[in-house]
Amino acid sequence: MSRLHAYLRHDGTAWVVADAGSKNGAWLDGRRLEARREQVVRSKATVRIGDIELTFYTVLDLYALLGGV
Numbered sequence: 203m204s205r206l207h208a209y210l211r212h213d214g215t216a217w218v219v220a221d222a223g224s225k226n227g228a229w230l231d232g233r234r235l236e237a238r239r240e241q242v243v244r245s246k247a248t249v250r251i252g253d254i255e256l257t258f259y260t261v262l263d264l265y266a267l268l269g270g271v
């Protein structure tokens with residue numbers, strides 16, 4: 203994973219993810235992201251950056267997962 207391999211940001215209405223032009227790419231739910239092309243990332247989606255695999259949660263979904271009501 204490089205220093206700026208990929209990024210997540212909130213665009214005002216939704217969360218988006220993009221590969222920042224890395225050599226090894228980034229993946230969203232098993233699909234390779236096109237460099238510098240933002241894709242909407244939904245709650246519970248899998249994001250892979252290099253060898254690291256993350257599950258993205260919105261606050262409400264994470265709260266529910268942790269036992270909140």
